[in-house]
Amino acid sequence: MSRVWLSWLLGIVAIVALSLILEGYVGNLYRKLLLTVALCLSFNYLFGISGQLAFSHIAFYGIGAYGVVILTYKVGLPLPLAIIGAVISCGLLSFIVAVPATRLKGFYLALATLAFAQLFNVLLLQGGDITGGPEGISGFSAKGYFGVPSSGGAYTVVIAGILIFTFAILLLLDRSWFGRACRAIRDNEAAAEAMGVNIFRTKVAAFVVTSTLSGIAGISYAFADNYINPTVFTLEPLFLLLFMIIVGGTGRHAGAILGAVVLFLAPEMLEAWIGRHYLLGFGVVMVLVILFLPSGLIGLVDRFQDRLAAHGDRQ
Amino acid sequence: MTDLIDGTHRLRAVGLSKRFGGLIAVTGFSFDLAAGEILGIIGPNGAGKTTTFNLIAGALVPNSGELWLGQTSLVGLKPYQIAELGIIRTFQHNMPFETLSLIDNVMVGAHRRIRGSLWAVLGLTQETREREAHYRERARELIDFVGLGEFVDTKVDNLSFGQGRLLEVARALAGEPEVILFDEPAAGLTLSETEQLAQVIRRISSDGISVLLIEHDMQFLLPLADRIVVLDQGQKIADGSAAEIQANQLVVEAYLGKTENIVVAGDA
Amino acid sequence: MEDFLELMVSVCEAGSIYGLVALAYQIVLRPTGIINFAAGEWAAIGAFAAVSFITWWKLPLIIGLPMCILAVGLVGWLTEVIAVQPLLKRDAPELSPVLSLLGMLIIYRETVSSVYGVDNLFVPMPFGFGRVELGSIAGTSQSFFIIITVVFSFTLVWLFFERTMWGKAFQAVAINRVAAALLGINLRLVTAMSFAIGGAVAGLAGVLLAPITSVHFLMGLPLAVKGFTALVIGGVGRVEGALLGGLLLAFVEKVTIRYAPIPSGLALGAPFLLLILFLLLRPSGLLRARGEQ
Numbered sequence: 001m002s003r004v005w006l007s008w009l010l011g012i013v014a015i016v017a018l019s020l021i022l023e024g025y026v027g028n029l030y031r032k033l034l035l036t037v038a039l040c041l042s043f044n045y046l047f048g049i050s051g052q053l054a055f056s057h058i059a060f061y062g063i064g065a066y067g068v069v070i071l072t073y074k075v076g077l078p079l080p081l082a083i084i085g086a087v088i089s090c091g092l093l094s095f096i097v098a099v100p101a102t103r104l105k106g107f108y109l110a111l112a113t114l115a116f117a118q119l120f121n122v123l124l125l126q127g128g129d130i131t132g133g134p135e136g137i138s139g140f141s142a143k144g145y146f147g148v149p150s151s152g153g154a155y156t157v158v159i160a161g162i163l164i165f166t167f168a169i170l171l172l173l174d175r176s177w178f179g180r181a182c183r184a185i186r187d188n189e190a191a192a193e194a195m196g197v198n199i200f201r202t203k204v205a206a207f208v209v210t211s212t213l214s215g216i217a218g219i220s221y222a223f224a225d226n227y228i229n230p231t232v233f234t235l236e237p238l239f240l241l242l243f244m245i246i247v248g249g250t251g252r253h254a255g256a257i258l259g260a261v262v263l264f265l266a267p268e269m270l271e272a273w274i275g276r277h278y279l280l281g282f283g284v285v286m287v288l289v290i291l292f293l294p295s296g297l298i299g300l301v302d303r304f305q306d307r308l309a310a311h312g313d314r315q
Numbered sequence: 316m317t318d319l320i321d322g323t324h325r326l327r328a329v330g331l332s333k334r335f336g337g338l339i340a341v342t343g344f345s346f347d348l349a350a351g352e353i354l355g356i357i358g359p360n361g362a363g364k365t366t367t368f369n370l371i372a373g374a375l376v377p378n379s380g381e382l383w384l385g386q387t388s389l390v391g392l393k394p395y396q397i398a399e400l401g402i403i404r405t406f407q408h409n410m411p412f413e414t415l416s417l418i419d420n421v422m423v424g425a426h427r428r429i430r431g432s433l434w435a436v437l438g439l440t441q442e443t444r445e446r447e448a449h450y451r452e453r454a455r456e457l458i459d460f461v462g463l464g465e466f467v468d469t470k471v472d473n474l475s476f477g478q479g480r481l482l483e484v485a486r487a488l489a490g491e492p493e494v495i496l497f498d499e500p501a502a503g504l505t506l507s508e509t510e511q512l513a514q515v516i517r518r519i520s521s522d523g524i525s526v527l528l529i530e531h532d533m534q535f536l537l538p539l540a541d542r543i544v545v546l547d548q549g550q551k552i553a554d555g556s557a558a559e560i561q562a563n564q565l566v567v568e569a570y571l572g573k574t575e576n577i578v579v580a581g582d583a
Numbered sequence: 584m585e586d587f588l589e590l591m592v593s594v595c596e597a598g599s600i601y602g603l604v605a606l607a608y609q610i611v612l613r614p615t616g617i618i619n620f621a622a623g624e625w626a627a628i629g630a631f632a633a634v635s636f637i638t639w640w641k642l643p644l645i646i647g648l649p650m651c652i653l654a655v656g657l658v659g660w661l662t663e664v665i666a667v668q669p670l671l672k673r674d675a676p677e678l679s680p681v682l683s684l685l686g687m688l689i690i691y692r693e694t695v696s697s698v699y700g701v702d703n704l705f706v707p708m709p710f711g712f713g714r715v716e717l718g719s720i721a722g723t724s725q726s727f728f729i730i731i732t733v734v735f736s737f738t739l740v741w742l743f744f745e746r747t748m749w750g751k752a753f754q755a756v757a758i759n760r761v762a763a764a765l766l767g768i769n770l771r772l773v774t775a776m777s778f779a780i781g782g783a784v785a786g787l788a789g790v791l792l793a794p795i796t797s798v799h800f801l802m803g804l805p806l807a808v809k810g811f812t813a814l815v816i817g818g819v820g821r822v823e824g825a826l827l828g829g830l831l832l833a834f835v836e837k838v839t840i841r842y843a844p845i846p847s848g849l850a851l852g853a854p855f856l857l858l859i860l861f862l863l864l865r866p867s868g869l870l871r872a873r874g875e876q
Contacts, residue, residue, distance in 0.1 A: 053678065100863045107618040107681050111811055112862045115855040118808065122852040172437040177422075177429040177447070184412045184423040191410035194372065196398035196427035196490060235804065239689065246682060251414065277697060283689030290683040291669050 012164060019156035031156050031224050033264050035217055036244070038163040040260035041253060042213040043241045045170050048251035049179065050206035051186030053106070055238055056097060056113035059120040060090050060211040062233030064218025066124065066131060069228060073140045074130055083219055090215030091208060098207035102200065117235065124230040136229025155223065162220045166213050171253065173209070182206050183251075243286045249296025258297050325350050325525050326371070326402070326494050331380035333366050340366040341549045344380070348494065353516065353526040355536045357560075358546035359569060364529045365407075367546070368496055371527070372404040373397040384494070399427045401493035405500065409479040411471040417482060418467050421454040424489030450489070457485040461515055477508035484515055494525045501535040513539050537561075545569065585719060590841055592722035592730075594833045599733035600792050602829025604810025605817060606740060607785035609825050612814075614756040614777050616677070621662065621684045622785045623807025624691040629655045629789025630798045631699055633706045637793075644709040651790045652783045659782015662687055663775050671774065688803070696800035703797035729791045733826070736787060740780075741822045753777065785810075812858040818868025827869060832857060 015034070022030045043057045067086030071077045077085065101112045124131045131137070141151075173179050181202050184192040193199050222228055240263065248259020267278040274281060289296060326348040333341045341363040348354050356364050369375040371382060373394040382389040384400055392400075403424070412420050422429070429450055435443040458467050461481040466473060474482060480500060487495050497516070501509045513535060520526050520541075530536040536543070537557040545553040545560060547569040553560055560566055607622045632651040636642045642650065666683040710724035744750040755763040756773050764770050788806070796802070809832065817828025835857055839850040861868065 104862060104866070106678060107620075108862060108866065111618075111815070112859055114808065115812075115858040115862075119852050119855045119859075122849065122855070126846055126848040169437070172439070176436050176443075177426060177431075178436045180415070180419055180423050181426060181430075183415060183419075184426075187412035187414055188410050191406070191412065192423065193394045194398055194404050194406070194410075195424050195486070196395050196403075197423070198395045239685065242682070242685070277693060279689055280693035280697065283686045283693060286686035287666055287683050287690065290675075290679055290686065291666070294675065294679075 015160045015164070016157055019160045020153040022156070023153070027153070027156060028224075029268065031159050033261065034156070034159045034163045035221055035224070036241075036264050037257055037260045038166045038217045039214060039241055040244050040248070040256040041163075041166055041170055042210040042217070044245045044251070044253065044256035045174070045182075046206060046210040047242070048245055048256070049174060049186065050182040050203065050210075052102065052203060052207060053110040054101070054113040054207065054211075055110050055235065056094075056117045056120075057211065057214050057241060058233050058235075058238040059113075059117040060094055060214040061218035061221065062120060062124070062228075062230075063090050063093060064215030065222040065228050065233075066137075066218075067215070068219045069137050069140060069222050070130060073137070086219050087212060087216060090212045090218075094208045094211035094215075095204065098204040098211075102203040102207055114235070117233075117238070121230055121234055124233065132229070134230060136227065138227040141223070141226050159220050159224065162217060166217065167253070169209070169213065174253070178202070178205070186251075240282070243282050247285055247289050247296055249298030252296075252298055254301075255296050255298035258301070262297065324348065325385060326527070327381075327383045328367075328371070329381040329383075331367065331370060331382065332378050333363075333370055333375060334378050339549050341370070341377075341546075344546070344549070344551055346544050346551070346554070348525045348527060350493075350525055351520050351523045353520050353528065353539060353541045355528045355530055355540035355543040356546060357530065357533075357536065357543060361548075362546040362569075363549040364546055365498065366549075368404065368498055368527075368529060371397070371402065371496060398490070401427075401490070402496065403487045403490055403492040403494070404496040405483045405487055405498055407498045407502065409476065409483055411474075411479055411482060413471055416468050416470055417458055417463060417474075418451065418454050420471060420482060421457055421486050421489045422450060424486035425450040425454065425491075427490045454485075454489055457488050458482075460488075460518075461485045462511060477504045480504060480508070481512065481515070484512070484519075488519065488524075492524060494527065495519065497526065497528045497530075499529055499531060501530060501532045509535055585721075588720050589722065590837055592720060592726050594837050595730050595830065596722070596726040596795070596833075597837065598813075598830035598833030599729050599826070600788050600806075600829070601809045601813040601832050602817075602826035603733055603736065603784055603788035603791070604806055605813035605825035605829055606737070606822065607781045607788070608810055608814045609819055609822070610740070610781040610784060611777050612819055614753050614760075614773050615667075615671075615680075617667065617680045617684070618811070619662075619684050619778075619781065620681070620807050620811075621688040621691060621803075622781065622810055623805070624688050624695075624803035625655050625659060625782050625785035626789035626792065626806045626810075627695065627798075627800070627803035628658055628691060629786030630706070630793040630796075630802065631695055631704070631789075632786065633790045633793040634699065634704045634798055637709075638704070638706050648787075648790055652786050655786025655789070656779045656783035658691075659785070660775055660779035662782065663778035667774065667778065668771070688807075692800055692803055699798075699800065701800060703799050705797060706793035708794045723795075725794055729795075732787070732791060736784065737822065737826050740784070744822055749776075808858075809854060812854050812861075815858060815861045815866070815868060818870040820868075821870045824868055824870035831869075 018030060039057070039061060046057065047053050064086050067089045068082050071082035071085045072079055097113065097116055101109055104112055125134055127133065181192065181197045184195070184197060185199055185202060189199055244259035244263045245256050246259070247263060248257070249255020263282065266281070270278060270281075293299060295302070324347040328347070329345050331341055331344040332339075344363070344367060346354070356367065358364055366375065370377050371389070373389065373392050373396065376391060384402060387400060389397055389400070412423060415423070429446055431443055455467060458464055461484055463474070463478055463481060463485070466478070471479065471482065484500070500512055504512060509532070516526055516539060528536060528540065540557060542555065543557060543560045544551055545563070545566050552565045552569060553563045555563070604622055604626055607625060608619060611617055611619045611622070629651050632654045633647065636647040636650050637644065662684070666687045667680045670679045670683060708723070708725050710728060713724050714721055715724050715727050744753060752763070752768045752773055755766060755768055756770060760770060813828035813832045814825060815828070816831050817824030817826070832854055836854055839853040840847050843850055
């Protein structure tokens with residue numbers, strides 16, 4: 001027990017320490033990595049654990065980001081109120097989407113939420129002065145709240161905090177009866193219902209919680225660059241999230257983290273060799289993983305560990 | 316109106332009817348089930364057995380008739396609400412949660428007992444953690460009880476078909492049900508698995524849980540059931556002990572008419 | 584009135600294209616249950632094939648068009664061999680082929696952008712820019728070419744499904760895969776054929792579309808969404824539903840842009856709204872499959 005807690009603690013310390021150490025380009029990259037991991041974790045709960053393939057996850061990321069910026073710099077609310085407002089907007093909107101959409105099966109849910117995400121993007125592009133249209137909104141900053149500057153390592157710690165918060169919530173949910181119910185529904189809806197699981201309510205709750213977590217990540221993203229624009233919230237980044245989860249290992253937190261880290265860093269590392277064709281590589285890797293590695297990279301890690309353990313037993 | 320609640324009957328159906336378009340699946344079917352009783356429903360294919368099950372479990376809504384669990388009417392309730400009240404069904408085909416371990420499969424069965432408030436979701440209250448621990452312990456016992464103790468933490472795909480069926484029984488028991496509905500539980504089982512299942516069902520009923528069984532396998536059902544109801548073309552044609560049913564001319568005709576032979580006494 | 588009639592010609596033109604993409608979805612979906620989101624990329628590949636065969640190699644339409652269709656049909660068949668067949672053989676979860684096809688979507692798109700670059704390309708109008716007038720109905724020659732070709736193709740596909748043994752085999756598989764296999768229908772072959780024919784149909788849509796738009800590597804995804812919307816509107820069970828859905832979608836789209844008192848950018852949202860409405864209110868579409876109540 002204590003060893004488990006110690007390793008969690010060490011992990012948190014490492015994440016926070018890196019936030020303070022890394023600067024400049026690498027520091028910025030690290031922030032984006034933290035946000036990507038947070039998004040992957042919540043999307044993995046929605047798709048991998050709860051079995052809902054929803055293409056609206058990035059849209060809620062955008063609703064969080066645009067929500068907080070519009071509420072502060074267009075409406076004029078103080079930042080804490082704007083944050084609360086943006087979180088509530090994500091929660092309410094995701095509820096409004098989830099109530100009808102979760103009744104759809106399989107890929108039909110994906111397409112309904114895709115339509116919602118596209119509508120959101122149309123609104124961003126056509127929002128005139130409110131959303132800044134295709135150029136987005138820039139030139140804002142959040143200074144002086146709670147004594148936390150909105151730039152540099154200190155703000156990276158805030159983003160790290162949001163990642164840790166996201167992970168903690170999802171982990172607690174997953175290990176409770178709620179998480180079990182989510183997985184049961186994913187595996188066999190009729191059997192879960194026969195055990196007294198309220199399918200509709202469970203699906204809606206999972207959708208709302210994960211979408212709101214995505215929105216919270218979006219709020220912190222807005223002040224990471226102090227610039228938001230519609231291209232960040234299109235279908236492309238959603239496909240990336242999906243690829244990360246499938247490549248890492250669908251339905252497992254460790255898989256989501258692994259997939260996010262590997263696929264996020266790969267283009268950076270390999271840019272010298274493959275330039276902007278990394279997306280082609282992603283497509284190939286995704287298809288290969290689905291064909292030959294259904295449990296993802298984390299499945300490979302498991303096998304490796306098992307072999308190590310077996311080796312250790314023999315000695 | 317008949318006196319619906321007399322204390323000894325746990326589950327009661329009165330004049331249950333279900334039509335699909337012009338097809339009458341069940342008509343005017345009444346029966347009751349006492350605490351700890353094992354009631355078998357038999358009948359030729361298409362007699363309305365599975366429809367009856369789906370009506371009780373809430374998968375179908377009757378066109379007319381009443382369904383009572385104690386003093387609670389079941390008509391119009393959703394399947395999960397009926398499960399929540401303590402009526403748990405199994406399916407004709409095994410329906411495990413494939414990616415979960417055996418113990419987690421059984422824990423889903425305890426859903427109605429474990430689920431709680433928002434804080435309980437996050438597992439942050441002492442009470443939730445204790446409840447979770449209690450039912451986890453019980454789930455282990457149930458897995459032992461059906462004889463799958465050695466697989467408790469493995470995934471379900473390691474199980475044979477018969478073992479999968481026993482897991483479904485353990486899962487159904489985990490929620491501490493008042494009534495269990497078994498849909499052809501012996502189908503596809505080997506002889507020894509069938510015997511083990513019969514033993515498990517007897518012990519369930521001796522714990523006071525009522526059991527409703529649809530079954531084709533008469534060798535399995537006749538010695539097991541306290542009472543048997545015979546359905547033919549959606550109507551009840553007989554109701555009585557195994558011996559009474561076997562002596563009933565109508566029953567024999569219904570079966571012979573369908574080329575499906577009832578196993579005559581002496582075999583069982 | 585004349586304005587409206589001309590609008591209707593362009594509705595029929597766009598609707599025919601959407602209908603074809605919807606048909607490509609349907610041909611794959613019916614026997615396999617797989618929603619092939621790469622159908623839009625197939626159409627894009629058709630358009631790029633037209634760039635190669637017609638713009639660059641200057642082949643006449645009568646040779647170029649069949650070659651494009653054949654090429655994309657081959658792509659469809661390859662798609663099945665690479666990304667679908669191994670999963671069906673392994674009895675993988677239902678969603679796996681859908682996801683691997685999403686991977687194929689990216690592979691196609693990025694391959695096309697590597698080969699053809701990221702700039703807009705053009706395909707000449709096969710019949711020039713002339714206008715055709717039939718009484719008070721007027722439009723470009725390409726509009727009428729598209730409409731006639733699509734009506735012809737739909738008739739062919741309809742005849743295939745309703746009148747040939749092969750079509751009947753497809754239907755049987757659509758109804759029940761296991762039973763069809765017991766009847767001696769070769770599931771493997773039917774699945775491969777459905778992807779090949781689906782590819783050919785989507786490819787035709789791309790070739791027809793190429794002269795009236797700029798050919799660009801990002802053109803696939805919007806087509807995939809439009810085609811699917813048309814499919815949902817028309818219903819997945821009937822060939823003619825795809826065309827009906829395409830026409831209705833194009834009608835709503837064009838009429839909102841032309842007449843609705845909102846900025847045309849905002850009118851781009853209309854198809855998505857329509858998709859959401861149909862998914863939620865009438866998921867079976869306008870036309871139901873034969874035999875369903």
